[in-house]
Amino acid sequence: MWGAKISRKARAVVNFTRVLNEVLWCLVTEGGISYRRIKLSYGLDDDAVEELRRELISIKQVAVDVDGERLVWAPQGQPLANEQATRPRQPPPPLRAAEPAPILAASPRTPTVARDLPGAERRQLTMMFCDLADSTRLSAQLDPEEMGDVIRAYQEMVSEAVRRFDGFVAKFMGDGILVYFGYPYAQGNDAERAVHSGLAIIEAVPTLNRQVERRDGMRLAVRIGVATGLVVVGETIGEGAAREKTVVGETPNLAARLQATAGPDSILISAATHDIVGEVFACEELGAHVLKGIAAPVQVWRVTGLREAEDVEFDTSAGDFPLVGRDEEIGLLRRAWQQTKEEAHGQVVFISGEPGIGKSSLVDTLRRAARDEGLTRMTFHCSPYHTNSTLHPVIEHFRRLAGWQPEDDSKAQFAKLEQLLSGFKSYSQELVPLLAALMSVPLPERSGYAALDLTPEQLKERTEDALVALSLEEAERRPVLEVWEDVHWADPSTLDVLGQLIDQVPTIPLLIVLTYRPEFVPR
DSSP states (O other): OTTOOOOHHHHHTOOHHHHHHHHHHHHHHHSEEEHHHHHHHHOOOHHHHHHHHHIIIIISOOEEEETTTEEEEOGGGOOOTTOOOOOOSSOOOOOOTTSOOOSOOOOOOOHHHHHHOTTOEEEEEEEEEEEETTHHHHHHHSOHHHHHHHHHHHHHHHHHHHHHTTOEEEEEETTEEEEEESSSSOOSOHHHHHHHHHHHHHHHHHHHHHHSOOOTTOOOOEEEEEEEEEEEEEEEESSGGGOEEEEESHHHHHHHHHHHHOOTTEEEEOHHHHHHHTTTEEEEEEEEEOOTTOSSOEEEEEEEEEOOGGGSOOSSOTTTSOOTTOHHHHHHHHHHHHHHHHHSOOEEEEEEOOTTSSHHHHHHHHHHHHHHTTOEEEEEEOOTTOTTSTTHHHHHHHHHHHTOOTTOOHHHHHHHHHHHHTTSTTOOTTHHHHHHHHTTOOOOTTOSOOOOOOOHHHHHHHHHHHHHHHHHHHHHHSOEEEEEEOGGGOOHHHHHHHHHHHHHGGGSSEEEEEEEOTTOOOO
16 A cells, blocks of 8 residues: 555545545554655655645644654654654655655554554544534523523433434534444444434434423424544543544544534435445435535435335345245245235234344245235334334334424424324324324324323323224225334333234234244243
8 A cells, every 4th residue: 555656647636635544544553654655655746745744743733743754643742752853944855766665664663652542543433413403593592501401401312312322422512412333332333323313313302392491483403414434543632521532534524514514303424324324214315515624525315214115116026036945934924915815814924033044035025915916014113222112113103104204393293193093993082192192292282182191001001002903993994914023122012012913813804924033032
């Protein structure tokens, strides 16, 4: 890498930001780098090297000059032990044409650098920047103490959502919050967890709006940017509560710029993040944007929600990726579905297996059949992030059915939910408040519905009864395929509803398919 030869044309278009980051990485990991090596590796002229030196010494304050020949790592401008730092009186001398270029010119790592930088490393992180939208106008309308209460409530709300998805809150900057996913420990699905966290924050905003005092009809909203890329995680800087690990690279800046571009209660993600999570989340492509501080236009996507199996047309046929050795299982599923339709009584199929063996692919064959026949298919996804969230798969199902959008306020959410439930024969004056309470939507004033006066146990029982009744009613109209994926992550209330549904299956044309891992034992 360091000894690569660069043509004259390549030298003319070298990316200064990339060179800066790579030189910085060399400083962190090796302790220093010579000006001669920088010129040989990147084809920089004297002016470019001088600008690079100024950026690292004066602007970032992470290096010092030694004898006009090299840069050494020096956080906050403090030279390392045994290094004599000086500022050159003139630019570094040009290379002589007769001097051969070394194949590798790495500076030896000294014990001092190893001691000073125990945690410095290069790694891929997903970074989320979250900001309270229109906070300037809000602060002008609220008393400073009230504004402080709003900021604290907002920070607690964001921190709770981040902790749920194992994120690391790196810094509070007033109403801006910087979060790392993949630090201090990478988990393999860091980008997915970041977007899940962003959606959870947006979902919690209505609750925050009900908790804080608002004036002149002002509504709180957040803007979120998520970016994934390589960074250098360096040493700890700051004192007391301000201590933090320095993170160097383009990714934090990109996340902040995406946040600044986002609309209220929306999440914008970078191309690298979209490449990772595009099959998990539904995203709207917004095209290339020119962002401040970013050299080239950036492709941007807006996250609109989870990508659900029943909402996506299958891009391939079953024959494109045949399931080898699964004829018996596929035949069992098809026979069960055929009997459910012909005999008008339901069945339950359990599919157990280790992750990655094709449980979802088996179920997809059945979903295709139901889709081609124009019959109802429902999919409930249990999530490892919501094992303690009551009826989370059911809530997400009704959110999709009602057509909720991230920008909907509580009144719009209630109106859509009411419209959805009005199409059921089970509709009653109690049904709408029950489902509204389940989905944390307040009853609007003069809605015509009485507030529920029930104990927590009564509320739980009637809510579960209502959910079972809605499923039974749908199956009475026409055969229904109901898939519950990853039941090993289901919360106890979801398992209670499933148990009640299974009790009723013999009386209606409903086929329930459950997938889970071997460690889960069905009730």
